[in-house]
Amino acid sequence: MIPPQFMLLVLILMMRQSASVSIAQGLTEEAQGTSGILHVFLLAGQSNMQGQGVVDLDHPQYYNGGKGTLKKLLEQDSTRPIVSHLVDQDGKWKARTDVWCRYKTEHEVKAGPLDIGFAGYQGRHHIGPELQFGHVVGDRFEAPVLIIKTAWGGKSLHEDFRPPSAEGDTGIYYHKMLEEYHEALTRIAIEFPTLKDLEPSLEGFVWMQGWNDAFGSEQARAQYDSNLRYLIADLRKEFKKPSLPIIIGELGNEGENASDRIKSIRKAQHSVCTDADAPQPIAFAATSPFARAASESPNVTHGHHWYGNAESYFLIGDALGKSMLTLID
Numbered sequence: 001m002i003p004p005q006f007m008l009l010v011l012i013l014m015m016r017q018s019a020s021v022s023i024a025q026g027l028t029e030e031a032q033g034t035s036g037i038l039h040v041f042l043l044a045g046q047s048n049m050q051g052q053g054v055v056d057l058d059h060p061q062y063y064n065g066g067k068g069t070l071k072k073l074l075e076q077d078s079t080r081p082i083v084s085h086l087v088d089q090d091g092k093w094k095a096r097t098d099v100w101c102r103y104k105t106e107h108e109v110k111a112g113p114l115d116i117g118f119a120g121y122q123g124r125h126h127i128g129p130e131l132q133f134g135h136v137v138g139d140r141f142e143a144p145v146l147i148i149k150t151a152w153g154g155k156s157l158h159e160d161f162r163p164p165s166a167e168g169d170t171g172i173y174y175h176k177m178l179e180e181y182h183e184a185l186t187r188i189a190i191e192f193p194t195l196k197d198l199e200p201s202l203e204g205f206v207w208m209q210g211w212n213d214a215f216g217s218e219q220a221r222a223q224y225d226s227n228l229r230y231l232i233a234d235l236r237k238e239f240k241k242p243s244l245p246i247i248i249g250e251l252g253n254e255g256e257n258a259s260d261r262i263k264s265i266r267k268a269q270h271s272v273c274t275d276a277d278a279p280q281p282i283a284f285a286a287t288s289p290f291a292r293a294a295s296e297s298p299n300v301t302h303g304h305h306w307y308g309n310a311e312s313y314f315l316i317g318d319a320l321g322k323s324m325l326t327l328i329d
Contacts, residue, residue: 037143038188038198041324043130044161044177045209045249047153050105051119051128052305053313054298063308068297070116070127070310079311085135086116093124099138100192101130102184103149111191114138118149127310129208129249129317136321137203140328144195148184150177156212157227158220165230166223174231178238202239204324207231208316210251210265211304221261225268232272232279245327246282247320248273254303255291285323290315 043049058066066072073079074087088094095115102111103118110118114134117124130147138145155161155173162171189196207228213220228248236244251265252258258266266288273284290312294300297307306312 036199038195038200039137039141039143039145040185040200040202041133041137041145041147041204041206042177042181042202043133043147043149043151043206043208045151045207046155046211047120047151047305048211048253048316049128049149049151049208050153051126051130051151051313052299052302052308053119053127053310054308055116055125055127055310057125057298063298064295064300066298067295068292068307068309068311070314073311073314083314086131096134096138098141099134099145099147100195101134101147101149102191103130103151104180104183109191111187114147120151120153127313129206129313129320132314132317133206133321133324134317136318137324140325144198146184146188146192146195146200148181150180151208152176154212155209156216156220157209157231158213158216158223160212161209161231163227163230163234165234166227174234202241202244203328204245204247205235206247206249206320206324208249208320210262210269211253214251214259214261214265221264221268224265225272228268228272229279232282236279243281245324246279247285247323247327248282249285249316249320250287252287252289252291252316253306255288257291258288281327283323283327285316285319287312287316287319290319 054063054069056069056071057063073083093116095113097113099114101114101118105120107122116127118130119126119128130149134147152173160171160173163174164170185200213224232246236242248269250269251262253262270284273282292309292312294307297309299308302308
């Protein structure tokens with residue numbers, strides 16, 4: 001027969017073990033951000049939002065020997081400190097465990113932890129603004145973050161993204177942007193199973209677009225200001241969030257050497273964000289300082305894509321993220 005005092009000791013140990021398991025489970029849930037909230041950000045635009053920053057391609061003819069790639073940034077003493085968080089201790093690309101991304105390309109649906117490769121091309125050889133944007137906002141929130149990216153190359157605000165409040169037919173890609181956003185929310189349990197019990201909360205909208213309007217018709221350039229204001233108002237109405245934080249990324253291609261067409265769009269983007277009647281909360285994220293020389297970039301003939309320079313796209317994402325936090329905070 002087992003002595004009563006020994007039985008009591010066993011019972012106490014079992015209770016302690018059970019309590020330890022419960023605490024461990026609680027810590028795991030807290031680490032996964034099961035506070036009930038999933039912070040969602042919608043990123044939209046054309047090819048520069050798709051992402052043209054080259055990660056590691058270095059063909060001497062087509063990619064200028066790898067100049068200006070993300071890999072090259074890690075090799076250079078001058079740029080390594082700002083991108084070192086993108087790799088692990090072995091130098092391999094590192095995905096975040098608290099920030100997720102979803103982007104439906106013409107080839108596939110890319111959905112998973114934030115990492116390189118969430119661009120319009122197949123494979124993992126390009127990045128867009130989403131990469132560093134996700135790191136910036138991910139560091140701000142304890143609960144998980146989901147980035148939903150909707151972007152198509154060669155699309156104008158004047159026609160393709162034309163908002164309902166503007167005169168004329170609503171743009172096909174305005175509808176597609178909303179369709180893909182809502183589709184992403186309905187598929188969270190399928191594409192992001194660990195997030196299925198969280199309540200999505202749209203925290204902000206980021207717009208990175210303007211090239212096609214700059215080089216389209218004179219009317220497209222003249223109406224860019226009003227069309228952008230309509231877009232903001234219509235999206236806030238659609239999402240039932242009159243105070244939805246909105247960031248407008250500058251059409252910063254070519255930096256200070258940009259054409260008058262590009263500068264006319266920049267002026268409109270800036271005025272929408274800073275005029276006395278600006279639809280607050282809104283912020284203008286300057287990106288023209290991030291333009292790099294073609295000779296120091298992978299795609300020497302692609303000025304419309306920042307010459308594929310990864311540093312440009314990294315810094316754009318950083319500026320967009322920090323501008324978003326100024327509104328949220």
